[in-house]
Amino acid sequence: MSASSWVSTSLPYLTPQGNGRGDAWSAEAEAQGRRGAQRILHAGEVPAPAEVANLLGVAEGGPVVVRRRLILLDERPNELTDTFYPLAIAAGTALAHTAKIRGGAVTLLAELGHVGALVREDVTATMPDEGERRTLETAPGEPVLRLTRLTLDREGRPIQVDRMVMPALRQRLRYQIEIG
Numbered sequence: 001m002s003a004s005s006w007v008s009t010s011l012p013y014l015t016p017q018g019n020g021r022g023d024a025w026s027a028e029a030e031a032q033g034r035r036g037a038q039r040i041l042h043a044g045e046v047p048a049p050a051e052v053a054n055l056l057g058v059a060e061g062g063p064v065v066v067r068r069r070l071i072l073l074d075e076r077p078n079e080l081t082d083t084f085y086p087l088a089i090a091a092g093t094a095l096a097h098t099a100k101i102r103g104g105a106v107t108l109l110a111e112l113g114h115v116g117a118l119v120r121e122d123v124t125a126t127m128p129d130e131g132e133r134r135t136l137e138t139a140p141g142e143p144v145l146r147l148t149r150l151t152l153d154r155e156g157r158p159i160q161v162d163r164m165v166m167p168a169l170r171q172r173l174r175y176q177i178e179i180g
Contacts (some may be wrong), residue, residue: 035074040098042068045087052084055150055161065090068104070135077136078170084161089114105160114159116151123147125168136167143168 028036045063053060064084071079083097083105094101094108103110109115128136128144138144149162 035072037072039070039072039074040067040100041070042066043098044096044124045091048084051148052161052163055148056084056086056158057116058086063087065096067095079164080132080135080165082163084163086158089159093159114153116159117154118152118156119149121147121149123173128165132165138167138169145171145173147173 030036044065046066047061048056048064049058050060051066053062056064058064064087067083068083069081069083070077071081089109089112090096093112095105107118124146125143126146128138128142132138132144133140133142136144145164145166145168147162147164147166149160149164150158151160151162153159
């Protein structure tokens with residue numbers, strides 16, 4: 001792994017930010033002496049892909065809200081993330097629009113009464129499709145990591161699904177788990 005690789009931890013992205021604070025990505029990058037930014041590529045209603053529909057408990061092809069973002073580290077593509085929300089939670093909110101959300105989407109969800117209590121992440125390694133390869137500026141033959149995160153509230157209801165694609169050679173995922 002090169003000196004420019006990124007060590008990613010999930011916790012900062014799962015908890016609401018305090019009043020007046022920026023998004024978790026920019027804050028985490030800044031804490032490591034780097035520059036984090038993101039571009040919202042698309043936001044709005046889309047038909048739920050099969051995996052997302054299954055995780056959110058909606059019909060395949062049924063309407064959900066998605067926010068597609070290109071995550072940048074020091075102005076270089078670091079991650080492509082699609083975050084899906086049930087229509088009942090996100091329709092008519094800032095989640096369905098391309099404007100940046102003060103404090104991030106998790107903060108807005110909390111303000112709307114939807115707080116995550118349990119998260120499940122699944123990680124696989126595959127080859128990117130051509131669009132992902134171009135967007136993430138990976139070399140031909142370079143694999144990507146695919147992380148799918150499901151966030152449930154205290155009642156076990158799904159509130160969001162994240163599907164992330166990251167250049168594998170520039171990433172290290174770190175999980176720290178407290179037991180007991």
